[in-house]
Structure formats: structure tokens, C-alpha cells
Amino acid sequence: MxxxxxxxxxxxxxxxxxxxxxxxxxxxxxxxxxxxxxxxxxxxxxxxxxxxxxxxxxxxxxxxxxxxxxxxxxxxxxxxxxxxxxxxxxxxxxxxxxxxxxxxxxxxxxxxxxxxxxxxxxxxxxxxxxxxxxxxxxxxxxxxxxAGYRKSEPVEITQESPHAVAAAISTRIASGESIESIARDAMMTTEELRDAYVGSADVY
Ligand SMILES: [Zn+2]
Known part of the structure; x- marks a missing residue:
């Protein structure tokens, strides 16, 4: 690693x-x-x-x-x-x-x-x-x-975000593939794919 x-x-x-x-x-x-x-x-x-x-x-x-x-x-x-x-x-x-x-x-x-x-x-x-x-x-x-830290600790650690799937989708769109076809591969509706990945990458 x-x-x-x-x-x-x-x-x-x-x-x-x-x-x-x-x-x-x-x-x-x-x-x-x-x-x-x-x-x-x-x-x-x-x-x-x-x-x-x-x-x-x-x-x-x-x-x-x-x-x-x-x-x-x-x-x-x-x-x-x-x-x-x-x-x-x-x-x-x-x-x-x-x-x-x-x-x-x-x-x-x-x-x-x-x-x-x-x-x-x-x-x-x-x-x-x-x-x-x-x-x-x-x-x-x-x-x-x-101090009540069993339930909730101080010092918030931000969540780490995945990027690889969104990046792969962006690459496929950039190479000319349609969102509809990628959504089919992902077994998602076009809407779902947009909802899940617009914002986390430049997917349009
Ligand atoms: Zn285990």
C-alpha cells in the first residue's frame, strides 16, 4: 500500500x-x-x-x-x-x-x-x-x-468521500457515452445516477 x-x-x-x-x-x-x-x-x-x-x-x-x-x-x-x-x-x-x-x-x-x-x-x-x-x-x-463523550465526542472528523466511481463516470461521459447507457450498466435509472453523482464530480 x-x-x-x-x-x-x-x-x-x-x-x-x-x-x-x-x-x-x-x-x-x-x-x-x-x-x-x-x-x-x-x-x-x-x-x-x-x-x-x-x-x-x-x-x-x-x-x-x-x-x-x-x-x-x-x-x-x-x-x-x-x-x-x-x-x-x-x-x-x-x-x-x-x-x-x-x-x-x-x-x-x-x-x-x-x-x-x-x-x-x-x-x-x-x-x-x-x-x-x-x-x-x-x-x-x-x-x-x-463529560458525555460516550454518546458524542468533541472534535468532529470530517467524513472521507469516495471519488473513483464518479471519476469513472466522468471519463465515460467525456469519451462521448450517454448517461442513459452508463445508468443501464449501473442498473440505475438516469435520475438515480444523476442524483448520486452530480455534485461529487462534474457529471452533467
Ligand atoms: Zn467484523
Missing amino acids: GLEPGPVKNMVQLLESCGVVVVRRDLGSNLIDALISWPDGRAPLVLIGDHAPGDRLRFTLAHELGHAVMHKVPSNRQEAEADQFASEFLMPADDIRHDLNNVSLARLAELKLKWRVSMAALLRRARDLGAISDFRYKQVNIDIST
């Missing part, structure tokens, strides 16, 4: 650059952040919801990437393993350990902006890497609850 040390700048763009098709839609439920499908011999497809905060979506995508590369057959450890994978992917131990020494609530908010993961995930990472004591972990967790 050619990742540089430090925070992953944009998880959606990274996946797109590896050939993963990412589409963002209203999933009709706040309980699901993303759906993944990897048909045999074809590009993996990720459908992401438009309701989740940017930091949660990044973690979800890294978690699903973990499943994709590790789990050919189901196991009862797979969820914990995918979470471990996502943590190391978005917060590599060697790069982040120094940042996490003795974190406070205020420091977690700063680090959220830098690493683009939730304060709760950063705090867990600090404990898992031994950067804070168990006692401190519990203390800051209580601070998080008291």
Missing part, C-alpha cells in the same frame, strides 16, 4: 487506490456503518453509510480490511483480531507510542485531530501499548463518561 509512517491520511482514498470500489449511501439504518462484499475474481466493494462520524468510518474500514486479508474462514476470534488489525493500521505502535504517554482528556482531543480516530480508540490503544497504567485508563474512562 506504500503507507508512510504516522496517521493514515485518507482511508477511503487508500482503498480506492488499491482498486476497492467504495460507494457512500444512506443505508437506511444507523446500526450499520458499512457493508463489504468481495466477489470471487472481482474488485472488493464497500458500501459505507452517510450517518457515521468520520473517525468511526475510518476504523470500520480498517476493521473490514483486516477481515479481507486475514479471514478466509470464520473463527470466534475474528472480531477481536479485526479490531487489533484496525488499531495497528490506524495507530501503528512504533509511531504513536510517544504521543500516548500519560494522556489526559484534553490531550486525547488533540490526538483525535492528528490521528483521525476516536478518543475512546486512542485511550484503549494507550492502555494496550502500556503507555498508561490501568488506573489512569480507568480514570480517563470515567472522565469520558462524565
Whole structure:
């Protein structure tokens, strides 16, 4: 993937650059952040919801990437393993350990902006890497609850937007293909295609 040390700048763009098709839609439920499908011999497809905060979506995508590369057959450890994978992917131990020494609530908010993961995930990472004591972990967790951050954390991380599908549509239109024909390929009506992609790219 050619990742540089430090925070992953944009998880959606990274996946797109590896050939993963990412589409963002209203999933009709706040309980699901993303759906993944990897048909045999074809590009993996990720459908992401438009309701989740940017930091949660990044973690979800890294978690699903973990499943994709590790789990050919189901196991009862797979969820914990995918979470471990996502943590190391978005917060590599060697790069982040120094940042996490003795974190406070205020420091977690700063680090959220830098690493683009939730304060709760950063705090867990600090404990898992031994950067804070168990006692401190519990203390800051209580601070998080008291501040009401379990429901909604401060420091908004903007959602990352997919671009590859819109770019592909633009390219086909530029080469003279009609919107009607592209909509047929996408199994959408012309209206739906316009609604979904006008605005996210120069599709007319
Ligand atoms: Zn999972």
C-alpha cells in the first residue's frame, strides 16, 4: 500500500487506490456503518453509510480490511483480531507510542485531530501499548463518561468521500457515452445516477 509512517491520511482514498470500489449511501439504518462484499475474481466493494462520524468510518474500514486479508474462514476470534488489525493500521505502535504517554482528556482531543480516530480508540490503544497504567485508563474512562463523550465526542472528523466511481463516470461521459447507457450498466435509472453523482464530480 506504500503507507508512510504516522496517521493514515485518507482511508477511503487508500482503498480506492488499491482498486476497492467504495460507494457512500444512506443505508437506511444507523446500526450499520458499512457493508463489504468481495466477489470471487472481482474488485472488493464497500458500501459505507452517510450517518457515521468520520473517525468511526475510518476504523470500520480498517476493521473490514483486516477481515479481507486475514479471514478466509470464520473463527470466534475474528472480531477481536479485526479490531487489533484496525488499531495497528490506524495507530501503528512504533509511531504513536510517544504521543500516548500519560494522556489526559484534553490531550486525547488533540490526538483525535492528528490521528483521525476516536478518543475512546486512542485511550484503549494507550492502555494496550502500556503507555498508561490501568488506573489512569480507568480514570480517563470515567472522565469520558462524565463529560458525555460516550454518546458524542468533541472534535468532529470530517467524513472521507469516495471519488473513483464518479471519476469513472466522468471519463465515460467525456469519451462521448450517454448517461442513459452508463445508468443501464449501473442498473440505475438516469435520475438515480444523476442524483448520486452530480455534485461529487462534474457529471452533467
Ligand atoms: Zn467484523
